[in-house]
Each structure stands twice: as C-alpha cells, then as structure tokens.
Amino acid sequence: MSGPSTGARRGWKHDPAADEIRAAAADIVVAAGDTAALTHDALADRTGLDPEIIRLYHADIDALLHDLLRAAYQRLLERMDLEVSLLAPGATALDELKALAVGYVTWAVEDPCGYALAYGVRNEKELGLAGLDDGASPAAQALDTVIAGVALCRPDVTPDVARELAVGLWLALHGFIRIRADRPLVVLPPTTHLIHTIVDVFAVVPGPGPGLRLVK
Numbered sequence: 001m002s003g004p005s006t007g008a009r010r011g012w013k014h015d016p017a018a019d020e021i022r023a024a025a026a027d028i029v030v031a032a033g034d035t036a037a038l039t040h041d042a043l044a045d046r047t048g049l050d051p052e053i054i055r056l057y058h059a060d061i062d063a064l065l066h067d068l069l070r071a072a073y074q075r076l077l078e079r080m081d082l083e084v085s086l087l088a089p090g091a092t093a094l095d096e097l098k099a100l101a102v103g104y105v106t107w108a109v110e111d112p113c114g115y116a117l118a119y120g121v122r123n124e125k126e127l128g129l130a131g132l133d134d135g136a137s138p139a140a141q142a143l144d145t146v147i148a149g150v151a152l153c154r155p156d157v158t159p160d161v162a163r164e165l166a167v168g169l170w171l172a173l174h175g176f177i178r179i180r181a182d183r184p185l186v187v188l189p190p191t192t193h194l195i196h197t198i199v200d201v202f203a204v205v206p207g208p209g210p211g212l213r214l215v216k
Contacts, residue, residue: 007056021057026068026113034122056079073113073138079107093152098199100149101173105195108177119174146170153203165167169202 024046028038038061044051058064080103084096091099110117118139146169151162176194179186187192 014150017047017049018052018057021049021054021064022068025058025064026117029065029068029121030116033120036122038065046113059148069117070138072111072118073142075114076107076118077138077142077145078105079103079110080142093149094199094203097146097149097153097203098196100146101169101195101199102192104146104170105177105191109180112181115177143167143170150202165202169199172198172202 021043021081024043025038028042028046031037038052040051040058040061043049043054043058046115047054080100083099083103083106087095087099143166147159147163150166150169151157151159154162154165157165173195176198180188180191189197
C-alpha cells in the first residue's frame with residue numbers, strides 16, 4: 001500500500017471541500033460496514049463532486065482510508081490520556097486502568113463514526129493498522145497503554161498474560177458499548193460505575209500459569 005498522497009492536498013488543508021470528502025468517506029465506510037465500499041465514484045455520488053476533482057485531493061483511496069482510521073485511533077488515544085490526566089494526585093494503578101477504560105467507552109459514545117471505523121467495519125487489508133506490532137501507530141499505542149495499565153495492576157502475571165487480560169478487558173468494554181448502542185431500552189447501572197466494575201473483575205481474575213492462554 002502506498003503512503004498517503006499528501007503532496008496535492010497540503011495546500012488544501014483547510015479547504016471545506018477536503019473536509020467534506022473526508023466526512024463523506026467515513027460515512028460511506030460506516031454505512032456499508034466495509035472499507036471496500038469506498039471508491040472515487042462512491043465519493044462523487046455522495047458529495048456531488050466530479051471523480052477527477054476527488055482524485056486531485058485523494059488519488060490513493062487506501063491512503064485516505066489509512067488516514068481516517070489513524071485519526072480515529074489517535075482520538076481514542078487522546079481521550080484515554082485525558083481521562084488519566086484528570087485523576088487526583090496519588091491515584092493508584094487501578095485508578096489509572098479505570099480511567100483508561102472510561103476514556104475508551106467515552107470516545108466510543110462521543111465519536112460513534114470513529115469507533116465504527118476502528119472496530120465496526122470489514123477491513124480485509126487491515127488499513128490503518130500498519131505498524132501495529134512495532135508500536136508506530138495510534139492503534140498500537142492505545143493497546144500498549146491498556147496492556148501497561150493491566151501489568152501495573154497485575155505484577156503477578158507474565159507479560160503475555162497481561163496482554164491477554166488487556167485484550168479481554170477491551171472486548172468486555174466493546175460488548176458493553178454494543179449493548180448501549182443496539183439495545184438502548186436495556187436498563188444498565190450508571191456507565192462509570194459499570195465500567196469500574198468490569199475493570200475490577202479483570203484486576204483480580206487469576207492469571208493462568210506459564211504456557212497457558214486465556215483465549216483459545
């Protein structure tokens with residue numbers, strides 16, 4: 001996949017048409033549930049702009065998708081950082097982990113399009129996730145932040161187990177987010193209290209011994 005085609009767009013950074021194209025691109029992907037739905041023709045239909053004009057802004061559709069996904073994960077990372085920064089002095093490792101969880105859910109609720117782009121669409125090319133293993137992307141940084149938070153709460157487990165507990169916590173929060181979105185009439189405890197309860201469970205769940213895995 002080629003890198004973002006920033007050269008032609010640099011002079012249009014604050015062009016309303018550029019913002020309209022990016023917003024339309026996100027809407028197309030989220031509505032279709034598949035990154036493959038985004039094409040120059042689809043953008044032209046959604047915005048009313050000529051496809052050739054759109055190509056001047058974004059010649060590479062994959063690069064545009066990468067930018068959108070990276071921006072979504074960056075907003076997630078910033079929201080988690082904000083929640084941690086709001087903690088009172090003397091906060092414990094468990095307090096920080098709860099703040100990270102609250103930041104994740106709050107981001108999902110306040111930025112449903114970004115959340116859908118990151119976790120709710122078919123993405124066979126894993127666009128936006130390049131560099132996940134080397135920590136270069138916001139997606140990797142967000143996951144690593146949660147893993148580090150779990151490790152601080154659970155010094156009794158190995159790094160591999162801390163990672164699996166972090167992924168399990170992430171999935172539990174994802175399920176909570178989906179219930180909120182898909183079943184709005186379901187009566188749930190106050191959001192922050194429920195998030196803290198979920199974190200408490202993962203903070204005390206016994207970790208498996210060396211060589212065992214939580215998820216098969």
